[in-house]
Amino acid sequence: MTKKQRLFGEELLSKSKKERESFFNDFTVSHTKMKQVSDELKNEIYKGSQNIIMVVGPSGVGKSRLFTATVLSVLRDMKEETEKDRSIIPISGIELPNPDLGKFNWKDFYYRVLSSLRDPLIDYKIDVTDIEKKNRKGKKSNKKNPLNANTAPELRRSIESAFFNRKTKALLIDEAQHFFKINSEKRGSSEQNQRQFNSIKSLANMSTTKIVLFGTYDLNAVFNLDGQLSRRVKEIHFPRYDYTNANDRKSFQALLLTFQKLLPVEKEPDLRKYSEYIYENSIGCAGILKNWLQRCLSDALEKEEMTITYQNLKRNALQTKKLLTLANEAITGEYYFSDNKKDKKELQTLLGIKKEKDNEKPKRKNNPKPGIRKPERDTVGLA
Structure with missing residues (x-):
């Protein structure tokens, strides 16, 4: 990918570390x-x-x-x-x-x-x-x-x-x-x-x-x-991205593409190559991802690196224990916004409502034609 395809002017790359960081930090991505x-x-x-x-x-x-x-x-x-x-x-x-x-x-x-x-x-x-x-x-x-x-x-x-x-x-x-x-x-x-x-x-x-x-x-x-x-x-x-959902996974990939085009480093990184790793270490939250990339950019500019590498991502990722805490809080909170069959059934029970199919007893399968035997094997040999 050429620099012309990126979301900033080429002159930004010649500016100071502080100006390049400010550009990325202040930019709000409407994902x-x-x-x-x-x-x-x-x-x-x-x-x-x-x-x-x-x-x-x-x-x-x-x-x-x-x-x-x-x-x-x-x-x-x-x-x-x-x-x-x-x-x-x-x-x-x-x-x-x-x-x-x-x-x-x-x-x-x-x-x-x-x-x-x-x-x-x-x-x-x-x-x-x-x-x-x-x-x-x-x-x-x-x-x-x-x-x-x-x-x-x-x-x-x-x-x-x-x-x-x-x-x-x-x-x-x-x-x-x-x-x-x-x-x-x-x-x-x-x-x-x-x-x-x-x-x-x-x-x-x-x-x-x-x-x-x-x-x-x-x-x-x-x-x-x-x-x-x-x-x-x-x-x-305002939910996070759910990687098990195909549409969310596609949208998360698009978010990564936008971020990689915004990062003012000499060579555009390929964040989508590490999408699963990045999702895991951001738990699908755009804010956590943005803060992580801010640390990566500062680190890369400080070390005069050409781009954001996998090693850079790994150095600046949050600790796994912190991510576990954040993930548990997110998943617990998401439960309040999820409608499931168990909750519906509990509501119906509280209100005394039962669907007709729940009251129906299983029908007994009778012989459709009285007087005609069902096909079955007779006992043979001496009693």
Whole structure:
């Protein structure tokens, strides 16, 4: 294959190691799985009936890339509207931090959302009810620190107002499973999860803005524990590639071809030659594969190697124990999205439904013509 067929200009090969790495790292590949999930997600944002959308998949599948790609895609779609009205922010997003001490901080969450909406006066939100109480008692308000523990309701109202005035269609939240990482004595509590979810749903309802939760299968497990939660959410599964599936295997090969044409090394590597090995060491996750190839590229450039070799791939692969952990988590999570006969049968049993063929008893095979013997061998010889 010639350099002309590759997905970058030849001049990139003469640039610095940092520039070549940045080109590959920053490039988002819209592969089959991502495109399918992206199309479904955008359709839900624009036309869906549910205010809460949940995008779940295994670690390393590419959810964070999808997060960024969705923001950019909606901004492109709304370019004409935003040029006419500069006040519009059609979509926004934040990454949710892991809660300190197992306690979710709503005030910090509201603050981050307002920051993403470029609110100019976040540090000056004041709880008006608190000021009124102090005025009645003749006390002075704390002007030095207007943002205190009592201002969370005011921040919440500011978000609702900002969403409305900015005409924001969706708020994207990455690492959303952190919403439900609460104190150990409450973890797994359906009641506590319900309260957390109700706060999220209330924000979506009051602001008429859809909230998209990106997370691991841990997020899906929380919602499946409670029927009240699961029925109010639109679930979108972002799966890995399944090598036992012919279509997935073909799509994975195409993904490898795209990556090998993007790698800015002197000689284009032949990743498809090692497709089974690469699948095994990426468990079919595009994100894990991309990170692996980033390490390989950095290694090759550092050693001034001409291309990505099998030895290079092997040096930079994840440890087998880590891959086993990732694979087990992925396969366990995928179970929630699989419909099987056992689950259907259990559902029918719970509902008291039985199909007609299940009630039918096997019919006895009678002689079709009475009086005529069936063909059989008679006993011969002396009794």
